[in-house]
Amino acid sequence: MADLVLSRGLINGEWIEAIDGKYVDVINPSTGQVITSVPDMGEKESEAAVMAAYNAFQDWRSTTAKYRAGLMKKWFDLIVEHADQLAKLLTTEQGKPYKEAYGEVLYGASFIEWFAEEAKRVYGDVIPAANPHNRYMTMKQPIGVVTAITPWNFPVAMITRKVGPALAAGCTVVIKPGEDTPLCALAMAKLAELAGIPNGVINVVTTARPSVVGNVLCSHPLVRKVSFTGSTAVGKLILRQAADTVKKVSLELGGNAPFIVFDDADIDKAVLGAVISKYRNAGQTCVCTNRFYIHEKVYDEFMDKFTRAVQALSIGDGLHDGTDIGPLINQKAMDKVSALVTTAIEQGATLVLGGECSEYGRQFYKPTILADVTENMAIAHEELFGPIATVFRFRDEEDVIRRANDTPYGLAAYFYTRDHAKVWRMSEALEYGILGINEGIISTEVAPFGGVKESGSGREGSKYGIDDYLEIKYLCHGI
Ligand code: SIN
Numbered sequence: 001m002a003d004l005v006l007s008r009g010l011i012n013g014e015w016i017e018a019i020d021g022k023y024v025d026v027i028n029p030s031t032g033q034v035i036t037s038v039p040d041m042g043e044k045e046s047e048a049a050v051m052a053a054y055n056a057f058q059d060w061r062s063t064t065a066k067y068r069a070g071l072m073k074k075w076f077d078l079i080v081e082h083a084d085q086l087a088k089l090l091t092t093e094q095g096k097p098y099k100e101a102y103g104e105v106l107y108g109a110s111f112i113e114w115f116a117e118e119a120k121r122v123y124g125d126v127i128p129a130a131n132p133h134n135r136y137m138t139m140k141q142p143i144g145v146v147t148a149i150t151p152w153n154f155p156v157a158m159i160t161r162k163v164g165p166a167l168a169a170g171c172t173v174v175i176k177p178g179e180d181t182p183l184c185a186l187a188m189a190k191l192a193e194l195a196g197i198p199n200g201v202i203n204v205v206t207t208a209r210p211s212v213v214g215n216v217l218c219s220h221p222l223v224r225k226v227s228f229t230g231s232t233a234v235g236k237l238i239l240r241q242a243a244d245t246v247k248k249v250s251l252e253l254g255g256n257a258p259f260i261v262f263d264d265a266d267i268d269k270a271v272l273g274a275v276i277s278k279y280r281n282a283g284q285t286c287v288c289t290n291r292f293y294i295h296e297k298v299y300d301e302f303m304d305k306f307t308r309a310v311q312a313l314s315i316g317d318g319l320h321d322g323t324d325i326g327p328l329i330n331q332k333a334m335d336k337v338s339a340l341v342t343t344a345i346e347q348g349a350t351l352v353l354g355g356e357c358s359e360y361g362r363q364f365y366k367p368t369i370l371a372d373v374t375e376n377m378a379i380a381h382e383e384l385f386g387p388i389a390t391v392f393r394f395r396d397e398e399d400v401i402r403r404a405n406d407t408p409y410g411l412a413a414y415f416y417t418r419d420h421a422k423v424w425r426m427s428e429a430l431e432y433g434i435l436g437i438n439e440g441i442i443s444t445e446v447a448p449f450g451g452v453k454e455s456g457s458g459r460e461g462s463k464y465g466i467d468d469y470l471e472i473k474y475l476c477h478g479i
Contacts, residue, residue, distance in 0.1 A: 002194060004085055004187035009039045009206045012052035013199025019044050024208035026183055029095040029327040029363050030317040038182045038206040046216035049203040053145040053172040054222045056200025061142050061170040065119040068167060072116035075195035079109040086156060086187060091318040093183045094155055095326035096281045098318055108157035110445040111164040111461060118466050119168035137475040142170030143248060144224030146469065147217040151230045152178030152329055153284045159188055161460045162227045163202065169469035174203045176213050180329050182206040221245050225469065232454050250458030250468045252450060254383040255411030258404035259289040263297040265416035271305045273440025277414055279313060279367055282325050283387040287412035287434065287442065290384050292391045293400050299393055307352055310367045315358045325387055327363040337365050337386035344370055344379040375403065401429045411451035414440060
């Protein structure tokens, strides 16, 4: 088994320190203890990483898809072989329960396997010509150097969801992992190295100064594509930085997911979906439910069952058996969640459960339910990113569609009903990129993940996920 706790960044196949020798601590959010330190890299290292990726691209782009797929399959096998070790590292630096971390490692690995297979299916076209003297064709080519800026909430899977299609297409990458969770990124890069992926194809820049590194990686003329997962505010900044050199940009940004339960729904199923879609990763995912809309006829039944299910969740260190809810990522996240709840209660929401820090530790927030929430409260419009359920009542379909869509976000939405006609009406009316219909977990490598409106652009995973890493070239051949 490889040692996967690494304390150096990776540029051009070399595991290096920051030029000025500065380090930044990586903290376990459950215990507050330092796990290790990683280099606090800046502008110069970011430029070196881009150059390394650019040089490596010259050879990598002309390898065959079969060759790249073979290396990626080896990488996939190594990730699966080290799944337990990676999951423990993930829980230690990010906090999510081990069972979720293990699930994330396998989910992350699935993108490498999937795109290794897709690499061999990047086809061009022969197009019927518009005149007898020409023949038309298209070919698809790798776009070039890719910057992958990844978040702390999925430190493995958000890397593979970007690096998988990039490598499959023939691109090379510079990864800037989330400041709180660089260790999984380094571990994944180590396994890629062991799989034989050539030097410079994957580079990792660790930093405590994301704006300095991000600015180089999103504006450097040799970078041709930026893929970012994170907040809408940072996504907008990245779009601006990438504009001057007209880079292709994929953004997977914030959400404000509604979860609608109609009066004809299977309530037990809805409760199960509600718990998983809300409290997974302590509510820290972009697709976590933000707003529950419950039909007034089933409101009491749903609330009674939902409250009992949430009460049964156990808080603790993710490495302990039976933990359902781990810590929030840092103190800033904790402060934000506490402030949102306090303000909502001041504005008239009813506290049903939780609403305070757990006795388990200062970064653990109790799973919380707020009822009687209305749209004029600030909490209805914020991405919560914490274990807080806000519950609204509704009476009719048209009204709930209008309220669900009344947000600048459009990533995921969920609804529960047994009426098939209603399924189609809702599916067409909801302005979201992903719908969970009688289902609270929607993520898989085989389906397209992405949002509309201010939740982003582009799709990750699925047969569409490789398109963002390819350019289409049109060949007009005169004969
Ligand atoms: C995210 O929160 O950004 C990703 C969630 C997922 O892939 O399920």
